[in-house]
Structures are given as structure tokens and as C-alpha cells.
Amino acid sequence: MMYNGANNITLIGMPGSGKSTIGVLLAKCLSLDFIDTDLLIQKRHGRVLQEIVDKLGYLKLREFEEETILSLCVSDTVIATGGSAVYSEKTMHHLQKNSMIIFLRVEKETLLRRIDNFETRGLAKAASQSFDELFFERTLLYEEYGELVIDCDKKGQEEILREIIVALHDAPTLRLP
Numbered sequence: 414m415m416y417n418g419a420n421n422i423t424l425i426g427m428p429g430s431g432k433s434t435i436g437v438l439l440a441k442c443l444s445l446d447f448i449d450t451d452l453l454i455q456k457r458h459g460r461v462l463q464e465i466v467d468k469l470g471y472l473k474l475r476e477f478e479e480e481t482i483l484s485l486c487v488s489d490t491v492i493a494t495g496g497s498a499v500y501s502e503k504t505m506h507h508l509q510k511n512s513m514i515i516f517l518r519v520e521k522e523t524l525l526r527r528i529d530n531f532e533t534r535g536l537a538k539a540a541s542q543s544f545d546e547l548f549f550e551r552t553l554l555y556e557e558y559g560e561l562v563i564d565c566d567k568k569g570q571e572e573i574l575r576e577i578i579v580a581l582h583d584a585p586t587l588r589l590p
Contacts, residue, residue: 516559
């Protein structure tokens, strides 16, 4: 598989947008490997994300996220990033070099229905920042970096997968297995 010289697919979006779930299914459909960078961070540092935020601060979590993603050297892989990966220009440029970046867009109301534990989910945000502020701030970055935007509201997993796969097949320089 190839897209502009890249052979990975990277999923970006808010927590609760389905990056990990869709990522696993997409990797299975396309016979690719799968990596969830949040899990890599937790394994590397021996703590869940919320514990990192609570003990070391949200900026340390972002630093760990940047280090983890910059250390990735993979091919033929679907990568589900943490929601805050887009804060690091270095991280996003690294991913752009060898990935097609797909933004899984979900409306704020849908996220609030899906996720009831934003306060304990390990979000890399300032304690004073509201969810509305976080959503607005990140959405601008997701739109900036997303080469393909998939609207995931009111769609099931199969419909989202089908939409991604059709878009990938339609990409002019993409070769799928």
C-alpha cells in the first residue's frame, strides 16, 4: 500500500471518536498491523494516562506522546494516535512522512454521549480548560492535519470502514494489497 510515498494510515480525532476501534477493524480489513500510541505510552511508562496526568501533568503526557510517536518506525500499519498528538508539529510532520492521515470527525454532542469519563480518561489538557474549549482547539488542528476527513456521526462501524476504504481506493497514488 502506498500514498504519496507512505505506507501507513494514521487516525486522528478526539477521544471517543473511534480511532482505536476503527483502527483495529481497518487493519484487519486491509491486512495491516495496528498500533495504538496511547497503549505504547502506558506500556513504556508503566502507568495509565490519567496517572501520568495526575502525577506528572498534562504537558508531560504530551511530551511522552511526542517521544513515543517520533520513535515509531513502522510500515504497513494503521496507527491510532492519542487525541493530543496534533499539538506537536514534529509529531505530525513525522506521521505525514509515512502515513495518510485520516481525521475521524465526531460532533461534540456525540462525544459527550459516548464518553462519560472525560475527567478520568487521561486527557492531555489544562485542568482549567473546559471540554468545549478543548474540542474547539483540537478540531482546528485535526482539520489542518487530516488529509482525509471522515464524518463518523450517526454511522456504524461498517459504514465508516467502507467510507475509508472507498476513499483510500480512490486516492490517486494509493496501492492497496
